[in-house]
Amino acid sequence: MIKVLLVDNEKIVIEGLCKLLEGFAEFSVVSLACDGPSALHQMRLHFPHIVLMGLGVPGMGGVGATRAIRRAFSHTRIVILTSKQQPVYMREAFQAGANAYLSRTIGASELRTALLTVHREGVALSPETAVHVLGLMSERPVAGGSPLSRLTERERQILFLVADDQETGHIARFLGISPKTVRNYLSRIYAKLGTPNRLQTVLYAKRFLGQPTGMPAEL
Structure with missing residues (x-):
């Protein structure tokens, strides 16, 4: 079972993702967090395999939270899920230590495949x-x-x-x-x-x- 921590400041998004992922046999959502500091706290409690992170989280932002998690938990996979698809945001995310950068328009099966790829191979980069x-x-x-x-x-x-x-x-x-x-x-x-x-x-x-x-x- 792949343990997942969900981090996002939009309640409807994080609850929807939780319900979606729990519908797949491979994933177990171990906790939810709405900001950077609480995400780090949940990391220490649950040691998830994957963090699914929004860019707009308060308390250091998604990039700052990614950087902090990468520094303290180097083997955790971090996947950014955001509507911001401009290259500059991608660059900042990868420089902070993200393993993948996904659009919020992604379908359920595509999200499942991407998370499995990140868990298995360490990174998921679409050609785009x-x-x-x-x-x-x-x-x-x-x-x-x-x-x-x-x-x-x-x-x-x-x-x-x-x-x-x-x-x-x-x-x-x-x-x-x-x-x-x-x-x-x-x-x-x-x-x-x-x-x-x-x-x-x-x-x-x-x-x-x-x-x-x-x-x-x-x-």
């Missing part, structure tokens, strides 16, 4: 979200002909972490896969980007992104 974040970091859009546009979702996840100077072992633990699997993915990334090794791939990614991707450093 990845393109927004990559484009924002580079201060230019990711063109369809760019080598980065040819990466799969998993390869983009690993590239984000590599560009953030994470070691293979850390990446493996964060994504819940073996170091050998990470190395296999890296080999495919090298081939697609035309880079001969990890160092050149890091340099390529940082040159394109303009700065570290901001994925959680505390793995």
Whole structure:
């Protein structure tokens, strides 16, 4: 059973999410919180696997609450659920340590799939979200002909972490896969980007992104 903490300042939203998630066999909603401080308190009481977080929560905001939770509970998955789909909000959320960024227009089955993916793989990046974040970091859009546009979702996840100077072992633990699997993915990334090794791939990614991707450093 995957334990979930719901954090949102809108009562109707949080109650609706609670009813929705409890209708799925995989999830157990362990608590609800309406602001950042109470979310941290509930974290200490229940140690949930996933936090489903709104951006508008008072008492430090969703980004601040995400950052505080990431700092104190490094292995907890944090999923942002918000109506704000502008790239700048995505960037702030990922820099704070979010594992996924979802729209409130998402359907029930899509939400279930995203949460299961985050729990299993450590991160969920849709192609649309990845393109927004990559484009924002580079201060230019990711063109369809760019080598980065040819990466799969998993390869983009690993590239984000590599560009953030994470070691293979850390990446493996964060994504819940073996170091050998990470190395296999890296080999495919090298081939697609035309880079001969990890160092050149890091340099390529940082040159394109303009700065570290901001994925959680505390793995």
